[in-house]
Amino acid sequence: MPLETSEKSIxxxxxxxxxxxxxxxxxxxxxxxxxxxxxHFPSIELPSRSTTNIIYNPKIRQYVLGDxxxxxxxxxxxxxxxxxxxxxxxxxxxxxxxxxxxxTLRDAFYNALGFGIDFKDQAESDDxxxxxxxxxxxxxxxxxxxxxxxxxxxxPLIVEFTTKGYExxxxxLTSIPDGAMIGPSMAKAEFIKCKAKMVLVxxxxxxxxxxxxxxxxxxxxxxLIHTAGQAPRATRHFxxxxxxxxxxxxxxxTDADVFGMHIASVLxxxxxxxxxxxxxxxxxxxxxxxxxxxxxxxxLPAMKLSNIDIKRLKELEKDPRYQKxxxxxxxxxxxxxxxxxxxxxxxxxxxxxIVNEFLPERLAEIERK
Numbered sequence: 113m114p115l116e117t118s119e120k121s122i123x124x125x126x127x128x129x130x131x132x133x134x135x136x137x138x139x140x141x142x143x144x145x146x147x148x149x150x151x152h153f154p155s156i157e158l159p160s161r162s163t164t165n166i167i168y169n170p171k172i173r174q175y176v177l178g179d180x181x182x183x184x185x186x187x188x189x190x191x192x193x194x195x196x197x198x199x200x201x202x203x204x205x206x207x208x209x210x211x212x213x214x215x216t217l218r219d220a221f222y223n224a225l226g227f228g229i230d231f232k233d234q235a236e237s238d239d240x241x242x243x244x245x246x247x248x249x250x251x252x253x254x255x256x257x258x259x260x261x262x263x264x265x266x267x268p269l270i271v272e273f274t275t276k277g278y279e280x281x282x283x284x285l286t287s288i289p290d291g292a293m294i295g296p297s298m299a300k301a302e303f304i305k306c307k308a309k310m311v312l313v314x315x316x317x318x319x320x321x322x323x324x325x326x327x328x329x330x331x332x333x334x335x336l337i338h339t340a341g342q343a344p345r346a347t348r349h350f351x352x353x354x355x356x357x358x359x360x361x362x363x364x365x366t367d368a369d370v371f372g373m374h375i376a377s378v379l380x381x382x383x384x385x386x387x388x389x390x391x392x393x394x395x396x397x398x399x400x401x402x403x404x405x406x407x408x409x410x411x412l413p414a415m416k417l418s419n420i421d422i423k424r425l426k427e428l429e430k431d432p433r434y435q436k437x438x439x440x441x442x443x444x445x446x447x448x449x450x451x452x453x454x455x456x457x458x459x460x461x462x463x464x465x466i467v468n469e470f471l472p473e474r475l476a477e478i479e480r481k
Contacts, residue, residue, distance in 0.1 A: 126274065126300045129254050130209050136248050137206045144199070153187035156195065158247040159388060166387045168432040173395040174382035177246065193230065197240045198247070200229045205244065205255035212276040214256045214296045217241065246388040253299065253346055263347040264291035265298070266324060267335030268307035273297050286329065291320075291338065299346040303358060309333040311354050312471075313397075315341060315366040315375055319455040319466065326467035332475070335360070342375050348392045351379065355394050362397035363475065368404050368412070369452035370424045373434075373442065381433045400474050402455055403438065404445035410470070412457040417450050 144154040159165070160180040169176045184191040184198070204223065208215055215223065221237040231237040245252050252258070269285045275297040282304060285292055292298060312334045314320045320338035323329070329336055335354065339347055354360050364379055366372030382393035407414050417425070428434050429443055446452070458466040 133248055133255055137202055153185050155185040157181050157183050161246055161388055166384050174393045175384045175387040177388050198243055201240055201244050208256035217259050220257055251389045258296050259344050261293055261295045261344055262340040263294040263344055264338045265294055266291035267329045269335055270305040271301035272304050273301050294347045294350050299350050306358055308335045311335045311360050311362045313337045313364045315339055316455045326464050328467050352394045362394050363400040365400055367454045368402040368407055370421050377433050404442045407451055407453045412453040414451040414453040417452055
């Protein structure tokens with residue numbers, strides 16, 4: 113159940129996770145030191161993140177890594193470069209945790225260059241960070257490495273920050289008119305008081321703003337979240353916490369196009385790219401539209417599917433995440449009508465329509481199922 117109006121704090125376990133990561137990093141260093149001390153070439157075994165080792169697990173409803181491993185040894189000259197890169201990033205991660213500082217993916221890349229670590233570009237650095245995630249079996253956010261954030265949150269929830277220098281400071285998420293950024297501090301903040309009964313996740317900024325202006329947070333007692341397209345990891349983690357810790361139902365609203373459908377699917381089932389991370393998806397979240405079938409139902413202004421849309425639709429049709437309704441049904445509608453529409457298309461009926469008419473109808477339909 114959501115938190116009652118009386119003060120009640122849910123202790124978040126970020127410090128415990130950090131201690132576990134530090135222990136893993138310490139063990140990694142000890143093992144390498146011991147091998148060198150024994151005059152052996154040091155080596156590392158880590159899960160393979162190749163596409164051939166990514167499998168769909170229907171039990172937990174997301175992609176995960178299989179059992180294949182990759183082996184890197186200082187004995188092999190071709191392994192020396194990625195071996196050194198991984199160890200440096202492990203050292204960097206340890207320093208971030210110990211000093212309670214954060215880094216963006218871009219910062220990590222340039223910091224490595226400053227220490228003479230030979231990354232040819234940021235893509236290679238990002239890929240090595242994902243190797244470190246797989247090795248430690250945790251997300252990069254847990255060792256304080258974040259992408260550039262762009263998501264925001266607004267609603268009847270009070271959080272308490274745990275970030276160094278801001279410990280104990282609280283924020284009412286209805287106090288910032290445009291919503292608060294979901295960055296590292298927000299992602300790990302403790303939930304203190306919640307009056308919300310649901311979470312409405314919105315892909316588009318203009319529609320998020322419409323939700324704010326029409327006071328959807330009051331009408332539906334909802335926390336509103338803007339993902340700005342595909343949700344960043346910190347945002348996915350934050351939404352997952354709202355669901356798991358506060359037991360709030362999650363409803364996702366995206367454009368009625370193939371890519372909007374995929375944005376919703378990644379939130380629910382996880383992504384193949386992050387198959388080595390298992391705490392980012394929200395399996396019980398619901399895709400609430402806008403559906404392809406809503407285009408005809410609401411007579412929405414629509415556009416023809418592009419060649420890129422068609423190509424992507426063919427890919428999703430083969431994806432195991434889309435073999436059940438509403439996914440399968442809506443894919444068939446896309447094929448039938450060859451049309452797509454945006455969330456903003458509801459504005460043809462007036463700006464308040466999406467909040468005052470569409471939202472109550474869709475939520476009532478979901479409740480009846």
